[in-house]
Amino acid sequence: MAICSFCGNDIIKGTGKIFVKKDGKILHFCSTKCEKNLLKLKRKPIVVKWTKLFKK
Ligand SMILES: [Zn+2]
Structure with missing residues (x-):
């Protein structure tokens, strides 16, 4: 399972996007x-x- 590079939530397989820099x-x-x-x-x-990842 992948983790969102921005919000840190788990990404369910088959959903979400992959971006290559x-x-x-x-x-x-x-x-x-x-x-x-x-x-x-x-x-x-x-x-x-x-x-x-937000820090108070
Ligand atoms: Zn996200």
Whole structure:
């Protein structure tokens, strides 16, 4: 099972998205919401409240 590179939630097999960066790093996303936040908005998971990596 993969874990979302942004929010840290488990991704059920057959769902979610895989994104390969130019440097060869593979990112997994549970939803387009997570994909957008990381790739488009360039947010860090630790500052986004709804991720598992968020630190108070
Ligand atoms: Zn996610």
